[in-house]
Amino acid sequence: MKLKNKLAGYLEYCKFRKELDEKTLKAYRIDLKQYFNFVSCDEPDKEKIEEYITELHKKYKQKTVKRKIATLKAYYNYLEEEEIINDNPFRRIKVKFKENVTLPRIIPREEIEQLLNFMYNRLDENDNSVYKYRLRDVVVVEMLFATGARVYEISNIREDSIDLNSGLIRIMGKGGKERYVQISNSSLLAMMKKYFVENRTEIKESGYFFVNNRGNRYTKQSIRLMLKKYTKQAGIERNITPHMFRHSFATYLIEEGVDVSCVQQILGHSSIKTTQIYIHVAAKKQAEILREMHPRNNMKIAGAA
Structure with a gap:
C-alpha cells in the first residue's frame, strides 16, 4: 500500500x-x-x-x-x-522534548501610550485627504491591544461581524473557529463608529471592516508596515510587531489578576498550556516590582546578611 x-x-x-x-x-x-x-x-x-x-x-x-x-x-x-x-x-515510538522556554516579548505600557498619543495627535492635522486612513490606523492599533487578536484575524474581520452598538466582535481564528470579544472601552467604540462613517461606502462594497485606499481589505502585511511607520515616527526605537500587542494584552490582564482560563478564552487558545506562558511573564514583572519597590530592601537590619 x-x-x-x-x-x-x-x-x-x-x-x-x-x-x-x-x-x-x-x-x-x-x-x-x-x-x-x-x-x-x-x-x-x-x-x-x-x-x-x-x-x-x-x-x-x-x-x-x-x-x-x-x-x-x-x-x-x-x-x-x-x-x-x-x-x-x-x-x-516515544518522543520526549526538552524545550527552552522563550518568554513572549511585550510592549512596555508607556510605549503603547506614547504610540497611541502620537497617532491621535496626527488626526488633528489639517489634511482631510488622509484623515479617514489615519482614523483607520488608530482603530486597528487600538483593536490589536483591546482584543489580543492576531493580525490576520483583525485583517479578516467582516463588516457584519461587528456590532457597533454593543461593541461585540466575532473573530474567526485558526481552523475556522469563531470567538466573540467585547470592546469595553467607550472611547475606542466611538472611534470605530467614526471610522465606519468615514469609510462606509468602501466597507459596504468590500464586505471587510478594515479597507485600504483602493477599497480592498486592509492586509496583514499592510498593517505590519503601518505599525512600523508609526512606531518610527513616534520616536520609539523598539521594533514593535502586531503580535506583541497580543502578548502585551494577555500579560497585562494576568498582571491585573484576570484568571488565566478567561484569557485563554479571549485569545482563542485551544490549550491552556499555551496561555500559561503569560503567567511566567507576569511573574517576572512581579519579581522586578518586589525587588525595586518592597520596603524591606531599604531596611537596615543589624546582623542580617
Missing part, C-alpha cells in the same frame, strides 16, 4: 473537514513530503522512523522538530481512523 499516495486525500480532509488555513496546510504538505523523501519507501518500519526523528533533531530547533513530528502523528492517526493501516507505528 502506497501511504504517500494518500497525502492528497489527507490534505483535502484537513482543508474541508478540519477547516485548516492555507498556512497550516502548506506546512503539513512540506513536512510530509520531507518525511517520505527521507524514508524513501511507502511503509517505513519503526527503525526507519526513529532514524528520521534523529535526523530532525540534528537539523532543527526543538520547536520545529515538535511540529514536524506532530504532523506525522496526525497523518498516521488519520490513516488508522480511515482503516488504511492496521498498525500505527507512532503508538510504539
Whole structure:
C-alpha cells in the first residue's frame, strides 16, 4: 500500500473537514513530503522512523522538530481512523522534548501610550485627504491591544461581524473557529463608529471592516508596515510587531489578576498550556516590582546578611 499516495486525500480532509488555513496546510504538505523523501519507501518500519526523528533533531530547533513530528502523528492517526493501516507505528515510538522556554516579548505600557498619543495627535492635522486612513490606523492599533487578536484575524474581520452598538466582535481564528470579544472601552467604540462613517461606502462594497485606499481589505502585511511607520515616527526605537500587542494584552490582564482560563478564552487558545506562558511573564514583572519597590530592601537590619 502506497501511504504517500494518500497525502492528497489527507490534505483535502484537513482543508474541508478540519477547516485548516492555507498556512497550516502548506506546512503539513512540506513536512510530509520531507518525511517520505527521507524514508524513501511507502511503509517505513519503526527503525526507519526513529532514524528520521534523529535526523530532525540534528537539523532543527526543538520547536520545529515538535511540529514536524506532530504532523506525522496526525497523518498516521488519520490513516488508522480511515482503516488504511492496521498498525500505527507512532503508538510504539516515544518522543520526549526538552524545550527552552522563550518568554513572549511585550510592549512596555508607556510605549503603547506614547504610540497611541502620537497617532491621535496626527488626526488633528489639517489634511482631510488622509484623515479617514489615519482614523483607520488608530482603530486597528487600538483593536490589536483591546482584543489580543492576531493580525490576520483583525485583517479578516467582516463588516457584519461587528456590532457597533454593543461593541461585540466575532473573530474567526485558526481552523475556522469563531470567538466573540467585547470592546469595553467607550472611547475606542466611538472611534470605530467614526471610522465606519468615514469609510462606509468602501466597507459596504468590500464586505471587510478594515479597507485600504483602493477599497480592498486592509492586509496583514499592510498593517505590519503601518505599525512600523508609526512606531518610527513616534520616536520609539523598539521594533514593535502586531503580535506583541497580543502578548502585551494577555500579560497585562494576568498582571491585573484576570484568571488565566478567561484569557485563554479571549485569545482563542485551544490549550491552556499555551496561555500559561503569560503567567511566567507576569511573574517576572512581579519579581522586578518586589525587588525595586518592597520596603524591606531599604531596611537596615543589624546582623542580617
